[in-house]
Amino acid sequence: MKNMTSPLIVIMFLSCWELGARLYDKAFILPSPIQIFIRFWELKKVLLLQHLPATLLTIIIGLLISIVAGTAIAVWMSSSLGIRKALYPILIASQMIPIIALAPIFVLWFGYTIWSKVAVTVLITFFPITVNTFDGLSSDKKEMQELFLTMGATKKDYFFKYSVPTALPQFFSGLKIAVTLSVIGAAIGEWLGAQAGLGYFSRRMMTQFDGAAVFAPIFVLTVLGVGLFFCVTFIENRLLKWRTKN
Incomplete structure (x- = not known):
């Protein structure tokens, strides 16, 4: 019965939407x-064949950059208190600037190439990966480190055999947030300046007052975001089989 709760809620929501749209009877506004x-x-x-690949490529490149750079900075901050005090406020400040305000600037810098969209995606996905990974690395217990060193392990052994496994759950938590935000970031970048992509197509249909065509790529983006989330969850479950679940 519990597994049926979500489908029932979705069906009820879609039914209310369908009824409300029929009563409103203005498909160009609310299809x-x-x-x-x-x-x-x-x-x-x-x-699916023209615009989805462009959006998916932006998402993949942006996520890869965020994972590599975010993880590296998280490791750097966890290794030095001075680096953490210097970089952490900058990380927080980077999230205070509205993405919608920066996207046009990226278009000015990179033009209508893929890199303006990638820049928006990186900016919106970088923070959760970095912060969650840093929190995971910072959860080390000093007693465990002393135990490892007492038993003859090096700092490298301690990092790869204890710190990394301990931080992996937090890393995947940040990654699951990032993959959903990456879809939003790519769509925002395409909405403000692109030559292809689901966000670009939605904006183009908006100028033609085709309400259903505006929502169609949004539907694809939603399915894409859910699919990416479950892909990360699948990888997490495969890699973290040792983690106990309630």
Whole structure:
């Protein structure tokens, strides 16, 4: 019965949306779920073969950069109190600036290339990966480090055999947040300046007052975000089999 709760909520939400859209009867503003699905089916080749690959490439590149850079900075901050005090406020400040304000600047710097969208994606996904990984690395217990060193282990052994495994759950928690935000970041970048992508296509359909076509790529983005989330969850469960669950 518990497993049926989420589908029932989704069905109720879509039913209310369908009814409300039918009563409102202005599809160019509020299309119904059925109208959106029909429009998606009509545009599926354009959306899935032309615009989805562009968005997916932006997401993958942005996530890879965020993972590598975010993990490296988290390790650096955990190794030095001075580095942590210097970088942590900068990390927080980077999230105080509205992404919607920076996206046009990235377009000015990089043009309508993929790198303006990647920059937005990195900026929005970098923080959760860095902070969660840093929190995981900082959860080391001093007693464990002393025990390792007493038993003849080097600092390198301690880092790879204790610190890294201890931080992995936190790292994956940050990554699961980042993959969902990456979809938003890529869409924002494409919305403000692009030549292809789901966000670009949605904005283009908006100028044509085609409400269902505006929502169709949003539907694809939603499915993409959920799919990426479950991919990360699958990898997490495979790598962290040792972790006990309640």
